[in-house]
Amino acid sequence: MQASTSKAVAHNAPLPPSQASAGRSSRIAPHSHIKGLGLDAEGLASTDGAGFIGQDNAREACGVVVDLIKSRKFSGRALLLAGAPGTGKTALALAISQELGAKVPFCPMVGSEVYSTEVKKTEVLAEAFRRAIGLRIKETKEVYEGEVTELTPTESENPLSGYGKTIAHVVVGLKTVKGTKQLRLDPTIYEAILKEKIVVGDVIYIEANTGAVKRVGRSDAYASSYDLESETYVPLPKGDVHKRKELVQDVTLGDLDAANARPQGGQDIMSVMGSLMKSGRTEVTEKLRREVNKVVKGYVDQGVAEVIPGVVFIDEVHMLDIECFTYLNALLESPMAPTVVFATNRGHSLVRGTTDIVAPHGIPVDLLDRCLIVKTEGYTREQVARVVQVRAAVEGLKLGEGVLDRLAEEGERSSLRYALQLLAPASILATLAGRGQIEAEDIGEMGELFLDAKTSAGMINS
Numbered sequence: 001m002q003a004s005t006s007k008a009v010a011h012n013a014p015l016p017p018s019q020a021s022a023g024r025s026s027r028i029a030p031h032s033h034i035k036g037l038g039l040d041a042e043g044l045a046s047t048d049g050a051g052f053i054g055q056d057n058a059r060e061a062c063g064v065v066v067d068l069i070k071s072r073k074f075s076g077r078a079l080l081l082a083g084a085p086g087t088g089k090t091a092l093a094l095a096i097s098q099e100l101g102a103k104v105p106f107c108p109m110v111g112s113e114v115y116s117t118e119v120k121k122t123e124v125l126a127e128a129f130r131r132a133i134g135l136r137i138k139e140t141k142e143v144y145e146g147e148v149t150e151l152t153p154t155e156s157e158n159p160l161s162g163y164g165k166t167i168a169h170v171v172v173g174l175k176t177v178k179g180t181k182q183l184r185l186d187p188t189i190y191e192a193i194l195k196e197k198i199v200v201g202d203v204i205y206i207e208a209n210t211g212a213v214k215r216v217g218r219s220d221a222y223a224s225s226y227d228l229e230s231e232t233y234v235p236l237p238k239g240d241v242h243k244r245k246e247l248v249q250d251v252t253l254g255d256l257d258a259a260n261a262r263p264q265g266g267q268d269i270m271s272v273m274g275s276l277m278k279s280g281r282t283e284v285t286e287k288l289r290r291e292v293n294k295v296v297k298g299y300v301d302q303g304v305a306e307v308i309p310g311v312v313f314i315d316e317v318h319m320l321d322i323e324c325f326t327y328l329n330a331l332l333e334s335p336m337a338p339t340v341v342f343a344t345n346r347g348h349s350l351v352r353g354t355t356d357i358v359a360p361h362g363i364p365v366d367l368l369d370r371c372l373i374v375k376t377e378g379y380t381r382e383q384v385a386r387v388v389q390v391r392a393a394v395e396g397l398k399l400g401e402g403v404l405d406r407l408a409e410e411g412e413r414s415s416l417r418y419a420l421q422l423l424a425p426a427s428i429l430a431t432l433a434g435r436g437q438i439e440a441e442d443i444g445e446m447g448e449l450f451l452d453a454k455t456s457a458g459m460i461n462s
């Protein structure tokens with residue numbers, strides 16, 4: 001819910017920038033400089049956009065795939081990102097998800113996630129696929145919406161027993177920018193109003209057909225000046241009190257499965273405990289999925305819902321075994337399949353779970369045959385330098401003269417990752433020496449303290 005901006009300081013306003021950035025700078029993820037694929041209007045990667053440096057072919061190929069996914073022409077197919085370690089495969093997959101936007105479900109996982117002692121491997125894959133299929137449910141409903149100005153229950157003698165009173169009806173006044181309306185409502189709706197803890201000053205809507213009551217938030221006329229508050233403030237609704245309102249809900253098939261496998265109880269403390277205990281991963285049966293599919297299909301046929309196929313990203317796909325691969329073939333061919341993106345850094349290797357099948361990338365040829373393959377290239381010295389520069393800016397580090405060259409040299413000799421990894425420790429050395437920026441000598445000292453992967457492997461072999 002969006003809070004109103006009419007007040008000088010909103011109750012949930014973000015912290016002042018100085019505090020916020022100080023808190024965040026210590027927790028920067030390895031890919032936080034990647035903001036997208038950085039392609040121009042023609043889909044060309046001519047410039048270093050969105051934090052992505054070089055890797056032009058791979059970026060353009062991913063751009064084509066993004067277009068295909070957006071135009072719904074890539075469902076049930078797979079993209080394989082293959083290349084040496086540290087060449088930006090994971091970064092490319094994240095960029096794809098950013099290009100698709102938040103509306104398209106993106107479900108990332110790592111190959112080794114399938115090895116659980118509780119859940120079958122195939123079940124983990126099936127669930128990931130279900131979580132990557134979105135459903136947008138759009139309903140236009142007749143509602144009464146407004147700020148509650150009056151809430152008076154009218155009591156009457158209970159006709160059944162001589163004692164006590166019952167609620168005969170309830171009068172609710174609703175106000176919008178345009179006008180007000182007084183409604184006389186059924187006692188069952190009064191129960192719903194009590195359950196939602198609605199008081200005068202709340203903005204609510206009541207569905208005309210079902211009588212379901214929903215509290216949207218508190219009217220911002222009542223906004224207080226507390227610093228901390230759990231309330232959401234909403235502006236006074238526009239238009240008439242009685243109107244047709246489009247209600248949009250985004251869920252995934254995975255959400256529907258889970259909700260139906262575990263029907264919720266009430267709101268009391270016992271049911272909270274119950275749901276905590278049951279939240280250990282229980283299996284959603286194939287039968288339940290079929291039932292959910294049937295209902296979803298009904299919605300789609302009526303035009304109430306729209307299916308949005310999303311993306312499953314399986315990193316380190318060579319960690320899957322032969323059972324998973326055959327199951328993936330089947331999943332890819334099912335009628336409601338999302339797009340699949342794999343990433344691997346293996347060349348020829350043994351397919352897990354077999355003793356004699358050696359296949360390219362450790363992926364059986366029948367699955368490989370269903371993939372579009374995009375290769376990531378190694379980086380040149382100057383590309384390493386540019387990535388290091390972008391990273392240093394994101395991490396808020398200053399680099400002295402010649403440092404970039406030194407790091408680029410290290411990166412070319414060893415790997416891009418090694419060069420990036422040197423940044424943080426070097427900044428510590430610089431601070432210890434009482435300097436605000438990293439100098440070339442810090443990098444030199446790094447070389448004495450730490451080994452890169454290649455040197456380390458060479459020492460062990462000799």
Ligand SMILES: Nc1ncnc2c1ncn2[C@@H]1O[C@H](COP(=O)(O)OP(=O)(O)OP(=O)(O)O)[C@@H](O)[C@H]1O
Nearest residue numbers: 030031051052053055085086087088089090091345
């Ligand atoms: N072209 C690029 N532009 C900017 N940053 C990059 C680029 N390529 C890689 N990086 C950064 O380098 C680091 C290593 O890349 P990444 O983790 O994507 O490699 P990978 O191909 O997934 O490696 P692995 O096979 O070991 O999983 C990350 O921090 C990533 O954001």
Ligand SMILES: [Mg+2]
Nearest residue numbers: 089090315343
């Ligand atoms: Mg990776």
